[in-house]
Amino acid sequence: MTAPPAERRLRGFTGAGYDKQRGLLAQAAWFAALNVLFVKWWFPARWRPALLRAFGARVGERVLIRHRVRVHWPWKLTVGDDVWIGEGAWLVNLEPVTIEHDVCVSQEAVLCTGSHLRTSPTFEYDNAPIRLERGSWVAARALVLRGVTVGAGAVVGAGAVAHRDLPPGAVHTAGGSR
Template sequence: MTAPGPARRLRGFSGAGYDKGRGLLMQAAWFTVLHVVFVKWWCPPRLRPVLLRAFGARIGERVLIRHRVRVQWPWKLTIGDDVWVGEGAWLINLEPITLAGDVCVSQEAVLCTGSHQRRSPTFEFDNGPIRLDTGSWVAARAMVLRGVTVGAGAVVGAGAVAHRDVPPGTVHTAGGGR
């Protein structure tokens, strides 16, 4: 029998230490553009990097971002040259996400920089940045969690969850293998 976890008192959540990086007006403007234009199938792929740059993202050349991609905060996003982000990917960047050059984030992959302190009764944040190094690939429906670096040329296979760093040139599969 396992011991019960801490009693949750979510009413006491403070969010201490988390900075969204922009004021409420900018957040509202981004969410409007995100949901009315950016994610739509009819929004031309060449326009998506332009929209992200307009909201503070640093985006390289020849970046392809498909429809239904969601980005939490563009001003916390850096994308290098020749990067592809597949349909339905979700970049939950409460903290910075950096995609180096020649990176592929496939369909419905999730990059999530946010988490919570599981032992905190008020469930305070436990966030960390994500970095995908040159030539790495996060395959379809894979997930990269907060604080993880996916090394150069490494692969997070379809459906896998990367909860710790993935060394350069390795393959992390859904079964946890490398």
């Protein structure tokens, strides 16, 4: 038997437990830099890691970030060496996102650390960090949800949704895991 759906009372939402870790001025400055510079096709790819670092991200060497990539909070982002982040990828990092060395996040992939408690009438946050281990690949239009670790060398295939941890070397496609 299924429990009845929670009666939503969104007016009572408090956002309890979510720490942006920076004040309103830093948030506004990042959103301006993101939308005026970072996402633009004409902003040089080699400058994107430096801009992220200026806002508190830890970014390794030889990192390639294409245009239209969106990063919610750079100060909650750690990127290793030799990482590629494809055009239009979206890092919704309300909580920390760690991308280890030699990882590829392909075009329009989404890493989303945020969610809500479905049983909470006020729909409070249920956020958790994401970790992409060394050599993993999140393919085009794939989605990695909050709290997931993609193991070393594992693949989240194009269009797949990773809602639980993938062990090292696993391949998870839209049709399931192998």
